[in-house]
Amino acid sequence: MEPHRAIDIQELRKTYREGIFRRRRQQALRGVSLAVQPGEVFGLLGPNGAGKTTLIKILLGIVHKSGGTASLLGHPAGSQISRSRVGYLPENLRVARHHTARTALNFYGRLSRMSTQQIARRSDELLELVGLRQRDRESVRGFSKGMGQRLGLAQALLHDPDLLILDEPTDGLDPLGRSQVRDIINELKGQGKTIFLNSHILQEVEMICDRFAILAQGELKAIGSIDDLRGSNGEASATMVVSSFSTMAAEKLTQTDVAVTTEAIQPDLSRLRIDKCPQADLDRVVDLLRSEGASIHQIQRGSSTLEQIFLSLVQPQPPESL
Ligand SMILES: Nc1ncnc2c1ncn2[C@@H]1O[C@H](COP(=O)(O)OP(=O)(O)OP(=O)(O)O)[C@@H](O)[C@H]1O
Numbered sequence: 001m002e003p004h005r006a007i008d009i010q011e012l013r014k015t016y017r018e019g020i021f022r023r024r025r026q027q028a029l030r031g032v033s034l035a036v037q038p039g040e041v042f043g044l045l046g047p048n049g050a051g052k053t054t055l056i057k058i059l060l061g062i063v064h065k066s067g068g069t070a071s072l073l074g075h076p077a078g079s080q081i082s083r084s085r086v087g088y089l090p091e092n093l094r095v096a097r098h099h100t101a102r103t104a105l106n107f108y109g110r111l112s113r114m115s116t117q118q119i120a121r122r123s124d125e126l127l128e129l130v131g132l133r134q135r136d137r138e139s140v141r142g143f144s145k146g147m148g149q150r151l152g153l154a155q156a157l158l159h160d161p162d163l164l165i166l167d168e169p170t171d172g173l174d175p176l177g178r179s180q181v182r183d184i185i186n187e188l189k190g191q192g193k194t195i196f197l198n199s200h201i202l203q204e205v206e207m208i209c210d211r212f213a214i215l216a217q218g219e220l221k222a223i224g225s226i227d228d229l230r231g232s233n234g235e236a237s238a239t240m241v242v243s244s245f246s247t248m249a250a251e252k253l254t255q256t257d258v259a260v261t262t263e264a265i266q267p268d269l270s271r272l273r274i275d276k277c278p279q280a281d282l283d284r285v286v287d288l289l290r291s292e293g294a295s296i297h298q299i300q301r302g303s304s305t306l307e308q309i310f311l312s313l314v315q316p317q318p319p320e321s322l
Pocket residue numbers: 016017018026027028046047048049050051052053054055
């Protein structure tokens with residue numbers, strides 16, 4: 001029998017109703033379908049208001065869906081059995097300041113109805129995993145943001161869930177804190193856990209995740225690995241360094257349908273950049289530059305980064321809707 005998908009979402013819809021008679025409707029999810037396989041590290045990306053938090057809250061059973069289906073590890077999202085197999089790290093988890101790392105885990109373990117022995121055993125393992133074993137009896141008052149986040153991860157892992165849902169796990173951390181959280185996520189992936197995370201830090205997500213989904217205005221814009229997204233999003237970028245780049249050449253470039261950005265880097269040296277650039281477009285630009293007397297010193301082809309793909313798929317929102 002095939003193992004269940006870790007997350008299976010089909011045509012998921014959510015409409016919030018607001019106002020005195022709940023007449024105002026806000027469509028947060030407009031028929032989103034996606035699947036996450038066991039053992040994957042999966043990133044959910046999208047600009048503000050895209051519907052990421054709504055999707056996560058539906059998975060956790062905090063918000064009711066308006067339509068479609070959502071299941072976790074083969075069980076309906078929000079059911080008791082699915083909740084028991086999911087660990088959740090909310091954005092900005094606040095541990096009460098009177099706790100130490102150990103008493104905090106004790107508190108969360110009791111909330112999950114774990115026995116004293118189970119809590120003690122898991123706490124030892126998890127404090128080791130998140131690098132807090134040596135500081136487990138210090139007050140969390142003195143913890144850095146990174147230490148707090150690592151304690152939050154230990155909290156999410158206490159009941160040994162198969163699936164972890166992490167909301168902005170590296171937000172607000174310094175580079176060292178981010179790299180420590182990345183290492184823990186890699187370690188958890190090595191243990192076979194499935195990790196579903198939501199983040200705004202695209203370089204970070206590109207390093208951690210196997211696959212990504214890009215949401216905007218409640219719709220799925222793209223899903224896949226970075227190579228899949230590069231494939232569906234067009235060709236590699238091209239950067240050229242040219243001299244004798246005349247105003248006429250610049251004018252003629254704007255009349256083509258190739259979007260070229262230019263930047264003067266020295267008195268007679270310009271850098272030209274084309275974000276999505278099939279070979280035919282690059283050939284046309286090179287021909288045009290040469291016919292206008294420009295000299296091409298360097299051409300570099302590069303793969304699009306996740307950030308470039310994201311920006312090309314997500315339309316900027318007018319300021320009032322942000
Ligand atoms: N409780 C609510 N009542 C009414 N509308 C809501 C509610 N929660 C979210 N929305 C709206 O639903 C849409 C999606 O919001 P959501 O918080 O899911 O987006 P997001 O991608 O998580 O954004 P952010 O990155 O800013 O957290 C937005 O237009 C938001 O205003």
